[in-house]
Amino acid sequence: MLDLLAAADTNLAIDLLERTASTARVQHIVQISLAPAFLLAGIGAIMNVMTNRLIWVANRIERIHEMEEEGRAGPALDDLPALEKRRSYAQAAVMFSTAAALTISVVIALLFVSAFIRPQIGTLTAFAWILTMGFLSMGLSLFLLETRTAALHNRNRQRKRRERGEE
Structure with missing residues (x-):
């Protein structure tokens, strides 16, 4: 080259x-790329949690469908709508978080490139940072919806059990 x-x-x-x-x-x-690098590590950690929840929900849906095929699903079928909603939220949360990880990687690359070229790309770097924050905020908001849906469904299930006298 x-x-x-x-x-x-x-x-x-x-x-x-x-x-x-x-x-x-x-x-x-x-030195100036350390903050975005730590953010990238944080995004990776939260994505690990999101992915584990997504896998659990997907496995639960699969087990309920298998039980349904065997004719033994019973009340577990009532969980499917909430689980499908949770899966949708979790998948979107992972996608937005992945987009945040990608754009913060672009920020780090732009920081290095900007030091060695004449055209100033600070505006582009700032835009990529703002885009990262938007993606991350969206991912975390969707994760919040997923956990809230899980908590509400669990609360409703416990209330129904108490009403039936099962507890």
């Missing part, structure tokens, strides 16, 4: 090498 740059414009190649050779500049970019 450096050969191509040198062939195209010797000054451009030298300028690029000078800007990337500075250890202090690279250290500065690494």
